[in-house]
Amino acid sequence: MNSLWWCRVAIFLLVEVSLVFGDLSSPQNLTLETLNTHYLLQWDWGHETAMNGTVTFTAQYLAQYKTRRPAHKQDWKSVCVDVVERHCDFSDAGLFYFGMFLLRVRAQIAQQSSHWIQIEFCPDKHADLGPPSSVKLNPVKEGLEITIFDPLDTNNQSMKELVQKMYYQIQYWKKYEDQKAEILPTHNNVATLSGLDRWTYYCVRVQSRCEFYNKSSIFSETHCRKTGGETTYLEIFLYFLLSLVMCLLLGLVLSLGCYKTFKTLTSIFYPATQLPVYIHEHWAADMPWLLIPESETVCEYLDITSEINTAVAVMDAHISEQDWATETHNQHDSGDSGFNSTEEDSSHRQYGLTEHITCNDDQIEDMCNIKNKQMLEVLCLKQVTQYNRDLHGD
Secondary structure, eight states, X not given: OHHHHHHHHHHHHHHHHHHHHSOBOOOEEEEEEEETTEEEEEEEOOXXXXXXXXXXXXXXXXXXXXXXXXXXXXXXXXXXXXXXXXXXEOTTSOOOTTOOEEEEEEEEETTEEBOOEEEEEOHHHHSOOXXXXXXXXXXXXXXEEEEEEOOBOTTSOBGGGTOTTEEEEEEEEETTOGGGOEEEEESSSEEEEESOOTTOEEEEEEEEEETTTTEXXXXXXXXEEEOOOOOOHHHHXXXXXXXXXXXXXXXXXXXXXXXXXXXXXXXXXXXXOOOOHHHHHHHHHHSOOOSOXXXXXXXXXXXXXXXXXXXXXXXXXXXXXXXXXXXXXXXXXXXXXXXXXXXXXXXXXXXHHHHHTOOOHHHHHHHHHOOOHHHHHHHHHHHHHHHHHXXXXX
16 A cells, blocks of 8 residues: 555656756647748747747758768757747748758747747749739720739748749629639630620739649739720711710800800999889989089070060060050050150060079079970070069069
8 A cells, every 4th residue: 555655756756857847848730831932931839838938049040961961960040039920031041942841830939949840842843823013904805814923932022933824814894793703724814805895894813823733823813904996987076976976065054154144244343134214304304413523514605585585475465465555555645755665665574584584694594404495495484484573563
């Protein structure tokens, strides 16, 4: 019983010693992510040590033919030393594209190191091929001209220098008919898609391929372009007719706009509604003429003799009818003296009327400003009437 117990204690101590002083676990799942001449070595490591220290990694490479040498003569090249990341970039390591290499990695902490874990790598065989670096489309007479730019390595050199039998596979289809895509292989960097429908949008994408190792890249970005074609005489005539109609419509719109603008301005500054005639006559007759310069005042000679004579004749006739009986009676009583008296009275009245309607310079100037002849006649009649009233004492 005691011997069994001592055996268990010894086993437990051995396990503890191996955990403290034993080797670290090696990285796992060593893989390569490649594209043309870009090589990225990746690994996993998820263990924890009893010391709980920081784990670092070292990655190296060696040409495979050197593995035949003794271990101390093998010239391993370190690419990443004591890195905490779980990947290492071998793109700038100078690996020959057609060579065979061994890549290895290990973990270390303080004075402890894990065992190396390694994989074989041949770029020509294992590196993935990239798609064309660029694709351009140009419409031609009855199709599309496709210009393909080679995929590039880390030094921006064409991959065709490394992959001698590389070619391209062109996939094209009408823009809205993906299920009817067609394929055209070509070894040239310029290819023409012929027999396409005129004035139709086509979409194109290109893939790089190599049959030796059955490599194929992903497709490039999809590019869509409208095809060209010859323009017929009918189309030219229709284009000309359409442009002519557009020009006519544009000219009509501009003319209509100018006409509307002119009508609007005319209605604002020259309204169609005019003032009544009697308002114009009232303004012409009664509106005072203010601020008229003397130099612009023109008054021609006004001859009112005929108007005065007419007024005198009317007045004499009126007086004769009223005083006829009185004058006749005075004639019978006085004889010739009555006749003379009547003649003197008539002359006296005529002289008085003329004297009464004589106008000074200011009145004549006012009369000159009166442009309506009818108003002048009314003025004269008013003066004759006033003289009659003064004569009879009314």
